[in-house]
Amino acid sequence: MEELLFLQREILPALFKGLKVSILLIVPSAFCGLCIGILVGALRVYGGAAARRIADIYVALFRGVPLVVQLFTWYFGLPHVGIYLSPFTASVLGFSLCSGAYHSEYVRGALLSIKKGQLLAAQALGFTKLRMVMIVILPQGLRRALPGCGNELIYLIKYSSLAYMVTCIELTGEAKILASHSFKYLEVFFAVGVFYLVLVSVAGRLLHYLEEHLTLPGFEHHR
Numbered sequence: 001m002e003e004l005l006f007l008q009r010e011i012l013p014a015l016f017k018g019l020k021v022s023i024l025l026i027v028p029s030a031f032c033g034l035c036i037g038i039l040v041g042a043l044r045v046y047g048g049a050a051a052r053r054i055a056d057i058y059v060a061l062f063r064g065v066p067l068v069v070q071l072f073t074w075y076f077g078l079p080h081v082g083i084y085l086s087p088f089t090a091s092v093l094g095f096s097l098c099s100g101a102y103h104s105e106y107v108r109g110a111l112l113s114i115k116k117g118q119l120l121a122a123q124a125l126g127f128t129k130l131r132m133v134m135i136v137i138l139p140q141g142l143r144r145a146l147p148g149c150g151n152e153l154i155y156l157i158k159y160s161s162l163a164y165m166v167t168c169i170e171l172t173g174e175a176k177i178l179a180s181h182s183f184k185y186l187e188v189f190f191a192v193g194v195f196y197l198v199l200v201s202v203a204g205r206l207l208h209y210l211e212e213h214l215t216l217p218g219f220e221h222h223r
Contacts, residue, residue, distance in 0.1 A: 010178060011191050018174030019195060025088070025160050025170055029095035030153055036096060037103020037149070038142070044104065045111045046133050055104070062101035068162055070094045075166040087168035091160075099156050106148030110141040143214050150207035157199050171195055 043055040062070070075090035085093065114137050122132040164173030171192060179188040 006182070006184065007187070007191070010182065011188055014174045014178045015171060015191060015195055018169065018171035019199075021088075021168070021170040021173075022160055022163075022199075025091055025095065025163055025168070026157055029092050029099060029160070030156055032092070032096035033099030033152070033156065034103055034149060036100025037107050037152075038138070040100060040104035041107025041111060041141075041145075042133060042138065044108045046129065046137075059101045059104055062098050063105075067094065067098050067159055068165060070098060071162060071166050087163070087166050090166050091163040091168045095156060095160065095163075099152055102152045102155075103145075103149050106145040106152065107141060109148070110143075110145035111137060113144055114140055146207070146211050146214065150204075150211070153203060153207065154200055157203060158196060161196075 040055045040058060043051045044059070047055065071090060071094040074085055074094050075087060078085060078090075118136055118140075119132065122136045127136065160170060161172035163170050164176060167173075169177070175188050175192040179185045182188070
């Protein structure tokens with residue numbers, strides 16, 4: 001009975017408060033990360049030599065450096081050069097740039113899978129390179145990249161928990177504070193695990209629905 005009261009009066013209110021912050025972190029980070037990934041992925045396939053080189057360096061940097069190091073750099077490092085970011089802004093910036101690097105790999109692979117005959121046909125119709133990529137190639141590539149990009153969104157939901165390390169108190173941060181005050185680590189973090197499981201499950205269902213909705217009958221295999 002005591003455990004149920006603790007869950008109802010202490011754990012759930014704190015975790016719902018943190019959940020709101022987590023969602024506010026995840027939504028803009030997911031959107032910005034996807035936009036960055038599409039741009040960088042397209043540049044790595046169809047950009048000029050200099051653009052491809054810059055895009056490759058960006059991907060190598062943000063995939064190679066641990067996310068927590070990136071977050072520390074944005075929040076604790078930038079003030080040394082006179083740039084001050086709030087914990088929330090530093091977290092969204094870190095998540096967006098890191099997520100964008102991974103998204104670009106999925107987008108790049110999807111774009112490379114488009115048959116070259118479509119490029120030749122678009123050129124024969126007088127399409128400019130930009131118009132060809134935007135109208136003919138990119139819509140097909142994004143459809144093919146959706147499973148991988150969806151997987152990156154699932155990862156984003158989970159590694160959003162690192163935001164508390166730069167004092168952005170989201171779901172995991174609220175749990176850490178509550179557990180350190182009550183010493184009920186098992187109960188608190190079990191509840192946090194359930195919250196993340198629900199978030200990931202809901203996101204997975206939405207992504208599955210989107211993937212099914214975007215499937216072209218007769219062109220892609222339905223499982």
